[in-house]
Amino acid sequence: MSECKRVCDLLALRPTDRSDGEGRQVEVHLRTCSECRAVAQAYAKQDRLIPAAPRVGLTLAQQEQLFARIQRAEKWRVRRTRAAAVLGTVAAIIALVALLWGLSLLFHHLDQPNTSLPGPGVADLLRQPPAPGETVEMDAYFSGAEPVFMSGVPRPPDDEAVYCPTYSAWQVALTDQPFPPALSFLSSTWGNVLPDDASWLAATTPEAMKPGQIVLPQLPYHGRFRGHMGDPALAHCPNADRIFVVEEVVAVYAEGAPETAAEARQMPEDYADWPRYHDVELGYSLPYPPDWTVELPGPDLLVAVDLHAPQWPDYPVMVRVHAGETLYDQYDPASIPPLLQGQAFGVFEQGWAFDGRIEGQHLAGFQVDRPSTAGEGEGSVSVLFSANGVTYELALRFPVGFAAPQQLLTIYTAIVEGFRLDQAPGPTPTPPVKQALGPGPFLSQDEALARLRESQGQDLELLDAELVSELGARRLADACGTFQSHPDGVWVLLVRGSFEGMTRTMQFFVDASSGEVLCGEELTPAPGPTVATPDASGGVTASVPTLDALISHLAVELEQNEGDTFAGLWIQQEPAYRIVVAFTRDGEETVRPYVAGTSLGGLIQVRTATATLAELEATQQEMHRLLDGPGLSVASGIHVQENRVELYITDRPLFEATLQEANVVLPEQVVVVTIYEPLGENPPFALTPEPTLHFPQLRMRSATFMEALMEGTLVLQDECLRVRHDDGDEGYLIIWQVDYYVNNNAGAIEILDRSGQVVARVGEGIRMGGGEVPMTDRLRQQLRDPLPDECQGPYWLMGEMLTGE
Amino acid sequence: MIITNDERFETLFRQYEQSICSYLARLTGDRGVAQELAQETFLRAYRAMVRGERWDNPRAWLYRVASRLATDDYRRRRLLRWLPLRDGHPDPQQGPGEVTVEKLAVQAALAALAPKYRVPLVLYVHEERPVAEVAQTLGLSVSAAKMRLSRAREMFRDAYLSASELQDRRREKR
Numbered sequence: 017m018s019e020c021k022r023v024c025d026l027l028a029l030r031p032t033d034r035s036d037g038e039g040r041q042v043e044v045h046l047r048t049c050s051e052c053r054a055v056a057q058a059y060a061k062q063d064r065l066i067p068a069a070p071r072v073g074l075t076l077a078q079q080e081q082l083f084a085r086i087q088r089a090e091k092w093r094v095r096r097t098r099a100a101a102v103l104g105t106v107a108a109i110i111a112l113v114a115l116l117w118g119l120s121l122l123f124h125h126l127d128q129p130n131t132s133l134p135g136p137g138v139a140d141l142l143r144q145p146p147a148p149g150e151t152v153e154m155d156a157y158f159s160g161a162e163p164v165f166m167s168g169v170p171r172p173p174d175d176e177a178v179y180c181p182t183y184s185a186w187q188v189a190l191t192d193q194p195f196p197p198a199l200s201f202l203s204s205t206w207g208n209v210l211p212d213d214a215s216w217l218a219a220t221t222p223e224a225m226k227p228g229q230i231v232l233p234q235l236p237y238h239g240r241f242r243g244h245m246g247d248p249a250l251a252h253c254p255n256a257d258r259i260f261v262v263e264e265v266v267a268v269y270a271e272g273a274p275e276t277a278a279e280a281r282q283m284p285e286d287y288a289d290w291p292r293y294h295d296v297e298l299g300y301s302l303p304y305p306p307d308w309t310v311e312l313p314g315p316d317l318l319v320a321v322d323l324h325a326p327q328w329p330d331y332p333v334m335v336r337v338h339a340g341e342t343l344y345d346q347y348d349p350a351s352i353p354p355l356l357q358g359q360a361f362g363v364f365e366q367g368w369a370f371d372g373r374i375e376g377q378h379l380a381g382f383q384v385d386r387p388s389t390a391g392e393g394e395g396s397v398s399v400l401f402s403a404n405g406v407t408y409e410l411a412l413r414f415p416v417g418f419a420a421p422q423q424l425l426t427i428y429t430a431i432v433e434g435f436r437l438d439q440a441p442g443p444t445p446t447p448p449v450k451q452a453l454g455p456g457p458f459l460s461q462d463e464a465l466a467r468l469r470e471s472q473g474q475d476l477e478l479l480d481a482e483l484v485s486e487l488g489a490r491r492l493a494d495a496c497g498t499f500q501s502h503p504d505g506v507w508v509l510l511v512r513g514s515f516e517g518m519t520r521t522m523q524f525f526v527d528a529s530s531g532e533v534l535c536g537e538e539l540t541p542a543p544g545p546t547v548a549t550p551d552a553s554g555g556v557t558a559s560v561p562t563l564d565a566l567i568s569h570l571a572v573e574l575e576q577n578e579g580d581t582f583a584g585l586w587i588q589q590e591p592a593y594r595i596v597v598a599f600t601r602d603g604e605e606t607v608r609p610y611v612a613g614t615s616l617g618g619l620i621q622v623r624t625a626t627a628t629l630a631e632l633e634a635t636q637q638e639m640h641r642l643l644d645g646p647g648l649s650v651a652s653g654i655h656v657q658e659n660r661v662e663l664y665i666t667d668r669p670l671f672e673a674t675l676q677e678a679n680v681v682l683p684e685q686v687v688v689v690t691i692y693e694p695l696g697e698n699p700p701f702a703l704t705p706e707p708t709l710h711f712p713q714l715r716m717r718s719a720t721f722m723e724a725l726m727e728g729t730l731v732l733q734d735e736c737l738r739v740r741h742d743d744g745d746e747g748y749l750i751i752w753q754v755d756y757y758v759n760n761n762a763g764a765i766e767i768l769d770r771s772g773q774v775v776a777r778v779g780e781g782i783r784m785g786g787g788e789v790p791m792t793d794r795l796r797q798q799l800r801d802p803l804p805d806e807c808q809g810p811y812w813l814m815g816e817m818l819t820g821e
Numbered sequence: 822m823i824i825t826n827d828e829r830f831e832t833l834f835r836q837y838e839q840s841i842c843s844y845l846a847r848l849t850g851d852r853g854v855a856q857e858l859a860q861e862t863f864l865r866a867y868r869a870m871v872r873g874e875r876w877d878n879p880r881a882w883l884y885r886v887a888s889r890l891a892t893d894d895y896r897r898r899r900l901l902r903w904l905p906l907r908d909g910h911p912d913p914q915q916g917p918g919e920v921t922v923e924k925l926a927v928q929a930a931l932a933a934l935a936p937k938y939r940v941p942l943v944l945y946v947h948e949e950r951p952v953a954e955v956a957q958t959l960g961l962s963v964s965a966a967k968m969r970l971s972r973a974r975e976m977f978r979d980a981y982l983s984a985s986e987l988q989d990r991r992r993e994k995r
Contacts, residue, residue, distance in 0.1 A: 028971040066946040072846040
């Protein structure tokens with residue numbers, strides 16, 4: 017992890033949630049890193065913006081509603097408790113009576129007609145439909161008793177229409193056998209498919225037939241329903257002959273869907289005991305149920321396995337490994353990878369199903385619908401993960417309709433959630449949006465305008481023009497922000513002309529290389545005045561004055577105009593948001609004219625300091641001049657809140673000894689802060705030295721790191737460690753930071769870090785931050801041992817070691 | 822002294838009703854949804870009380886339940902994203918002039934975050950809970966909560982930038 021990343025992680029926390037050491041690390045880093053300072057400002061702004069929302073409470077009516085619900089719940093609970101007590105007393109009597117009656121009843125019942133036998137069913141009604149409006153009874157299962165999708169049904173065509181239940185028949189279906197209305201897999205729930213040739217009716221009720229509203233019927237899961245078909249109010253509906261208007265529920269066999277349906281969507285209880293299939297060669301592993309088998313589908317498919325379940329032998333979970341990663345460029349639909357082409361797909365991310373209870377790697381990929389791989393009455397799903405140059409596909413076909421196996425889908429979900437890669441993938445590749453202008457050559461402004469005029473067939477008036485990168489163009493655009501292709505540069509031309517019969521101001525985006533007009537959108541300049549604020553280069557930019565801009569402007573003004581008393585400016589978050597300005601004297605009077613009439617007025621807090629900012633800066637420079645001689649690696653910063661200069665060091669004993677030896681006395685306003693304690697030459701783990709090897713190393717850890725990235729192979733040449741990018745180059749000789757150690761592990765040369773972990777090996781790949789440096793006398797002075805002649809440059813001063821891809 | 826469940830509940834309700842409601846409003850961006858979810862949160866609290874549950878930290882318990890309800894609500898909406906989402910209820914306590922570009926951008930940026938990032942960010946920044954309590958509420962380790970917060974801050978920063986640019990542009994067009 018880079019220093020910046022670590023500091024940004026810490027900046028996300030309030031100072032009170034950081035340790036002292038972390039706090040110091042942040043302070044040190046912010047002195048020298050403008051990017052992280054920008055992050056700190058952004059996060060401070062979040063602290064101001066996010067809480068700035070009006071307080072919300074329940075209305076009185078809502079509070080009454082809540083307490084009424086609680087009262088109802090309480091009454092029901094009391095009744096149940098009493099009922100349980102009564103039942104407990106009665107149970108013994110019932111048991112006795114049952115014992116006495118049991119045998120005689122048993123024989124009688126065998127001969128009696130069973131009143132709970134089902135009446136005519138859905139298939140019967142479809143086979144012999146009753147006359148329109150004729151009241152009939154039937155026994156059926158109702159899919160809508162499981163309220164998965166009870167909201168979000170399509171609206172009726174207009175306010176006067178009666179809602180057609182057949183618009184969403186699958187969630188109001190009456191059937192002769194249970195029909196699961198929804199199937200859950202991965203992190204989504206999908207509507208099941210009601211087969212056209214199956215026996216089903218769509219239920220509605222008189223209440224649900226009021227024009228202009230959608231009220232789905234509330235019916236029991238299994239019951240006997242009295243009602244009619246052929247209602248004239250529903251004649252406009254598709255499949256009108258399949259609509260059954262339930263007038264009355266005659267009998268309830270089961271109020272709600274069996275709990276097993278919901279349970280099937282829960283994480284498998286025995287998941288913790290599932291074995292894992294591990295393919296070392298292809299670098300992945302996945303869990304599977306203990307009674308499943310793993311099979312290779314054939315000798316020609318070595319990059320695949322099938323996971324077979326005994327209950328669903330025809331529906332294996334198939335794992336396939338395809339060459340190449342599957343990445344999608346939203347700005348170039350023509351480049352959709354083959355594995356995604358022609359199908360619906362969306363983004364998938366591990367960690368959503370089962371409330372994130374399966375510990376995965378939070379891999380992200382695509383969820384693909386592959387209708388071509390599914391047969392009649394089947395659905396399909398695939399999840400694609402891309403990493404390390406290949407695409408891993410986990411695919412499943414499954415039956416839909418009445419036979420849809422929710423349990424299989426749940427197991428598939430658990431397998432996908434538990435899928436792991438041996439080598440975790442690196443960050444998602446940056447989308448191929450070009451961040452900077454390409455090398456060109458580009459059309460001139462006049463040429464670009466000429467192309468635009470030619471394409472629009474009119475003499476457009478040019479108002480403004482700017483050559484920007486693709487990223488810049490997308491940011492400037494509104495509706496045009498999704499233009500297709502990735503140009504090296506874009507001319508953004510603001511023009512006025514006649515479009516669709518009116519004079520309009522338009523913003524056009526023209527490929528600066530080819531002259532192709534990528535997109536155009538109407539743009540109306542904002543009316544009213546804007547405020548000028550200085551930009552970083554000292555120029556003036558017209559913009560809306562945000563609070564941040566005003567604060568920055570104030571700081572610049574004070575530093576420039578009031579340098580003899582101004583001691584700094586900072587933002588205080590707690591106990592109240594304030595902009596604190598410090599002066600050595602007369603602060604209130606000094607700052608007043610600068611904030612008069614601005615929104616800063618009520619936010620300013622003035623403090624008195626001893627030294628001005630200019631004096632602190634002079635002290636800082638003097639301190640570095642003094643320390644330059646002894647060759648110490650230090651960093652420093654000005655702590656405006658404390659009105660002092662801070663010197664950051666990484667090895668206090670060595671620092672003090674060197675200072676004493678050089679007879680250097682630091683200025684009074686300097687405070688020394690130790691930011692790193694080295695381990696020294698005797699680490700708490702065993703090492704086998706390699707005496708023939710030269711290991712150039714700093715004697716004191718750098719206080720700040722260069723952050724260029726170097727990747728290559730660690731090699732041994734002339735007994736010096738170098739990193740080469742490829743065989744042809746001479747590579748860099750590495751100047752190692754402190755607390756890295758060489759270990760000879762049975763002939764293999766390893767580099768260990770301060771925790772004893774192997775971070776590099778000779779002959780293997782290595783990645784490190786740092787930067788190329790000349791071997792100056794000053795650098796030689798900072799080395800632990802003299803550099804041998806064999807260890808020739810170019811030299812790379814190590815920053816931080818990077819692990820992983 | 823005997824304190825009934827009803828009394829305990831009423832104390833809890835009075836103490837946390839506004840903060841839970843405001844928290845949910847920030848999470849969901851919809852006052853009406855927040856009020857519905859807040860009712861459900863307190864209803865669950867009551868049921869848990871009568872079941873005999875006792876909490877060391879009732880606030881963390883309430884926030885945990887509220888967070889889950891908001892996450893479930895988000896998932897439901899995500900499932901139904903092909904349908905028009907419910908319009909946000911206008912805030913009767915808020916004048917038209919108060920609906921600033923900045924507020925809209927904050928709301929849009931929060932909405933752009935997945936719940937696993939939005940929830941800790943709002944708990945931490947809006948509710949100003951210590952990171953340890955955020956971790957406890959979400960059932961995470963402290964280090965995991967810190968990582969989640971860092972990522973959430975980063976994502977919010979990008980989303981806010983995009984959202985405010987969009988809002989500025991819309992305003993300019995008007």
